[in-house]
Amino acid sequence: GDSVTQMEGPVTLSEEAFLTINCTYTATGYPSLFWYVQYPGEGLQLLLKATKADDKGSNKGFEATYRKETTSFHLEKGSVQVSDSAVYFCALSVQHTGGFKTIFGAGTRLFVKA
Amino acid sequence: DTGVSQNPRHKITKRGQNVTFRCDPISEHNRLYWYRQTLGQGPEFLTYFQNEAQLEKSRLLSDRFSAERPKGSFSTLEIQRTEQGDSAMYLCASSLAAGAPHGYTFGSGTRLTVV
Numbered sequence: 001g002d003s004v005t006q007m008e009g010p011v012t013l014s015e016e017a018f019l020t021i022n023c024t025y026t027a028t029g030y031p032s033l034f035w036y037v038q039y040p041g042e043g044l045q046l047l048l049k050a051t052k053a054d055d056k057g058s059n060k061g062f063e064a065t066y067r068k069e070t071t072s073f074h075l076e077k078g079s080v081q082v083s084d085s086a087v088y089f090c091a092l093s094v095q096h097t098g099g100f101k102t103i104f105g106a107g108t109r110l111f112v113k114a
Numbered sequence: 115d116t117g118v119s120q121n122p123r124h125k126i127t128k129r130g131q132n133v134t135f136r137c138d139p140i141s142e143h144n145r146l147y148w149y150r151q152t153l154g155q156g157p158e159f160l161t162y163f164q165n166e167a168q169l170e171k172s173r174l175l176s177d178r179f180s181a182e183r184p185k186g187s188f189s190t191l192e193i194q195r196t197e198q199g200d201s202a203m204y205l206c207a208s209s210l211a212a213g214a215p216h217g218y219t220f221g222s223g224t225r226l227t228v229v
Contacts, residue, residue, distance in 0.1 A: 004156075034217055036217075036220075041222070042222050042223075043118070043120075043205055043207075043220035043221050043222045043223050044157065044205070044207075044218075044220045045220065046217040046218065046219070049217050089156050089157075091156075093217075096170070101159065101162075101170070102147075102159070102218065103159070104149075104156030104157045104158075105156050106154070106155055106156045107154070107155070107156050
């Protein structure tokens with residue numbers, strides 16, 4: 001079935017370090033791919049998305065490229081800040097009965113130290 | 115419109131009691147989703163509505179769970195005879211229906227603790 005696998009956390013970085021969070025997926029058909037972020041005590045917020053192969057989603061300095069050949073959608077940021085500390089979820093959306101269904105990975109917790 | 119609103123934010127209940135949660139989606143979104151999130155895990159799909167029609171239910175949604183969206187606006191999720199395993203964060207999300215996936219707008223969730 002459709003699934004998303006993320007690298008296990010926590011990931012601990014110093015401020016201004018480079019961030020990569022790996023995400024790979026399994027899907028029938030052609031999914032759309034997303035990254036969501038969850039800050040403590042809050043719901044998930046959409047961070048970026050890509051709807052077809054080779055698309056690059058970007059937002060707030062984060063970016064991810066839809067790689068169909070490696071079924072991956074790795075999240076990157078060139079210089080992290082303390083305020084980026086959160087849990088990041090990779091997700092895919094596939095068409096199903098009556099619409100689209102979104103499946104989430106288990107999440108990767110990021111700690112950024114000052 | 116201030117986004118997706120969920121009430122209550124927290125609910126502590128005794129095992130065996132019934133609980134009901136409410137979700138008010140973004141007004142122009144006609145799709146509404148319920149997810150459950152346990153500690154250290156990603157959200158798991160429970161059910162979704164397009165307008166007032168409930169189009170899909172997960173196998174996670176046992177007979178003790180029921181969801182409604184009577185007028186295609188707000189939705190309620192009821193859990194009857196709660197069990198300790200029901201303790202989780204219950205997330206509501208909404209989205210537009212047309213075209214390619216737009217991504218969801220999530221509420222802040224209702225954290226349920228069954229004691």
